[in-house]
């Protein structure tokens with residue numbers, strides 16, 4: 001029997017990272033919490049599996065030490081475009097390459113230890129005035145959290161589909177057994193697509209292709225990246241290719257009545273930012289605070305604030321992706337002066353003010369004119 005109660009304080013729909021984070025945060029505020037997911041753990045998903053330093057800090061605010069999950073630390077980001085390569089370290093801390101299944105396992109353990117009632121294999125099929133229909137029966141709930149991912153049925157049932165911005169890209173990931181020997185997460189820029197590489201094990205990397213073309217697969221794109229194609233030629237794929245949609249989406253509202261959305265259900269930034277997990281950890285903490293104050297307007301305001309910087313960075317990276325000549329010049333300028341990338345990275349992880357970032361933009365513009 002699945003442990004679905006007749007009533008609960010908070011019912012979380014979806015047990016991916018967002019649902020687990022929201023459930024843990026609500027339990028830490030003393031709520032009685034039930035979480036239902038139609039899948040069973042460990043749940044895998046196409047993901048770049050890179051967590052930035054701000055994401056590690058955001059998980060820590062939930063009481064989760066991601067460094068204990070057996071991932072691979074990396075110290076910065078490397079851009080590569082053709083023969084040009086430039087790298088920069090994070091201003092503080094490190095990023096982490098962590099298999100999605102390992103992240104899920106760690107979060108499930110935390111949720112169970114925190115006392116969240118976990119109902120795996122339980123599908124939610126609708127909302128009613130005072131609760132949800134889960135596995136065909138009514139569970140009454142004071143609060144309902146929709147953490148059911150990018151295509152969120154909860155968002156639709158709650159009438160929260162309206163959005164200001166919505167553009168899609170398509171991501172495909174595969175793991176390879178190969179010694180990575182690099183301390184950097186890599187982004188390889190091409191025309192119309194990017195490949196990014198995260199070290200996730202002693203000799204395993206996660207490779208993600210991302211583009212606007214739903215039919216473009218890793219093997220089709222590799223010839224555009226000869227250096228990488230050479231590195232992967234002798235490597236053995238250790239997983240099958242798995243795809244997912246990456247949405248850049250901002251909703252008009254993320255709450256209505258007793259329903260609040262979190263994680264990809266509540267909107268998202270492009271996958272190339274590597275900020276999806278950081279965002280949902282921060283949202284979970286903000287949501288639990290608003291539930292405790294019995295005022296979801298607080299969550300709406302915090303959700304907007306939390307999303308601003310990643311949205312800006314997402315737009316900037318999408319612009320770089322779509323303007324080949326501009327990008328090539330920018331990466332050449334960064335290679336001539338790597339401090340420009342270091343400052344961009346510092347802004348990305350929230351360690352540089354928008355003002356300092358703007359002056360960096362001017363310096364980059366000047367370099368682009370002179371390289």
Ligand SMILES: Cc1cc2nc3c(=O)[nH]c(=O)nc-3n(C[C@H](O)[C@H](O)[C@H](O)COP(=O)(O)OP(=O)(O)OC[C@H]3O[C@@H](n4cnc5c(N)ncnc54)[C@H](O)[C@@H]3O)c2cc1C
Pocket residue numbers: 013014015016017018019036037038039043045046047048049050051052055122123124125147148149150153170171172173208210244245246262263264265268271272273274275276277278280
């Ligand atoms: C290609 C790609 C690469 C990415 N790379 C990175 C990266 O490197 N770093 C990073 O931080 N972020 C990355 N992201 C973003 C990150 O993966 C997402 O932000 C994150 O997975 C969102 O988690 P979630 O819990 O909101 O949604 P999901 O992980 O999609 O979880 C939703 C859950 O809801 C459940 N569910 C759905 N409907 C129901 C229902 N009716 N009843 C019960 N359960 C239901 C599903 O089974 C699922 O488990 C990437 C995304 C993509 C697409």
